[in-house]
Amino acid sequence: GAWTEEEDLLLRECIEKYGEGKWHLVPVRAGLNRCRKSCRLRWLNYLRPHIKRGDFSLDEVELILRLHKLLGNRWSLIAGRLPGRTANDVKNYWNTHLRKKLIVPHDQKQESKTAMKITENNIIKPRPRTFSRPAMNHVSCWNGKSCNKNTIDKNEGDTEIIKFTDEKQKPEESIDDGLQWWANLLANNIEIKDLANGNSPTLLHEEIAPLVNIESNLMQEGESGLSDF
DNA sequence: AATCCGCACAACCGCTGGTAG
């Protein structure tokens, strides 16, 4: 059921006292009759500081569209690029506002090939959901540098192909690997169309840089950014 | 005024992957 103000207060005090994490202990510590999942979700989606509420800006919508094109329904990953927004927010917004934009009436299909370019077929699913520290040492696998093979061609549905050519990178260049991964990812999808505006501007190279920079910052921050990467 | 319907958002549920023992 819905959370009460008293429950929110107890949860907030608990998190402030003990910090995030150990969610299985939170219900006991906070004296809440809630499961750890419910507590975690309430904190992440509602109580956490700096949560941005209200309508999504045009910039945010555009970014969601682009990232969804690249990543598919990886809401936590998309939300990670939108400061103050939660995965649940992004998911809800997509389901209620944006998904319908992609559903094109039959008689319009011919004239809106642009919109139809966003399909399950060309969604790239770049990585496992989380990386352990040992796994992080091999994060570069996702851009093909420490993988035995240089192409990720796991098919889920139809197509998931990431091709890279540089096999000579050193293992310690993992941070650059992350940047390179985003650069490749974005560069390979440079024809993203802008559905929000109903027109079809392409994704310019200048637009890639901020995204790569975001990822760069996250990577250098350590776990916060890498937890999703 | 009552009812219906659709929308937006919150919350729940089942599953997956990581980790410790």
Place this chain on the structure above:
DNA sequence: TCTACCAGCGGTTGTGCGGAT
């Protein structure tokens, strides 16, 4: 290596609200 437990994710459902009838 196996297993149990935990954290996190995404899909789905529930709920409240406002507008239409």
